[in-house]
Amino acid sequence: MLLIQTTYGKAFPQADGQTVLDAAAKAGVSLPYSCKTGRCSTCKCKVMHGQSTALVDEIGLTADERAQGFVLSCVRSASTDLLLDVEDLGDQVIPEVKTLPARISSLEKLAPDVLCVKLRFPPNTSLIYLAGQYIDVIGPGGLRRSYSVANAQVPDKQLELHIRAVDGGAMSDYWFNQAQTNDLVRINGPLGSFFVRPLTGLHLVFLATGTGIAPVKAMLEQLASAIATNQPLSITVYWGAREPQDLYANPSQWHPTLRYVPVLSRAPDAWTGVRGHVQKALLADATDLANTVVYACGADTMIQSAKAVLIQAGLPDKRFYSDAFVPSGM
DSSP states (O other): OEEEEEETOOEEEEOTOHHHHHHHHTTTTOOOOOSSSSSSSEEEEEEEEEEEEESSTTTTHHHHHHHHHEETSSSSEEESOEEEOOOOOOOOOOOOOEEEEEEEEEEEETTTTTEEEEEEOOOHHHHHOTTOOEEEEEOOOOEEEEEBBBBBOTTOOOOOEEEETTTTTTHHHIIIOEEEEEEEEEEEEOOOSSOOOOTHHHHEEEEEGGGGGHHHHHHHEEEEEEETTGOOOOOOOOOOOSSSSGOOOOGGSSSSOEEEEEEEHHHHHHOSEEEEEEHHHHHHHHHOOEEEEEEEEEEHHHHHHHHHHHHHTTOOOGGGEEEOOOOTOO
């Protein structure tokens, strides 16, 4: 067994071949993560002492980050004892991951290629989660796909998912062509560390593309019910899509004081709103980035671009949180 220590005082053992992230989870130590494939960089940490090996290519790291000693804990395995500089999640209790049965309560088309699925649990059973986290749905034949939960914790204990059709996708075929109300599936979760940290004294910005708006909806619903002292200075949502029909909801309904900026990359001539990409729209607004925290969710390309340009423009590195939607084949 090797020993992995963090700069904020927690330590845990790692078995041979085990990833740092899995070792931490087994020991009850919460580290940030999202995709678990080495692509999104949510689990980025810096090796202060020791050696480790990448089990797969760390696509989520830039060459400069690699040179500085950063690694991705989801695909790294310690070769010696390690000391890691990693985000301290503080007193935040990450809910226990469970595998539970659930039935489909309803299926509703939000857009031609987006389906709203609501799941319910058996009596006396529920899933405790943090707004922004995701679950894995295990469907027919053991098919397993990840989906962000699109609602904050509610009294009826139902989960809302926003599911986009994927050409040729086996799970998409189930959702859009076969699924029926009362179908039984299993869910595993909650997963990920995409949830709101303390916001006092900060401007809060959400960047979303496509169904990346789902966890944003959950976080906004949670914030809407939070006490005044836990509210940020301001809230702005930039939601990007290709065409108007892809913007299938109005985020202004989810929090009473937010500013909503829809952004289209293939806007029709009649479109009078913002054109281009969400990160460029944020930069064009000349926001006080030094006092801003950004939560980005959606396409991996958007997240990588947004992180690079925003940090270069003055956003503190540790105030960019993300959840990248990585194709299931990756």
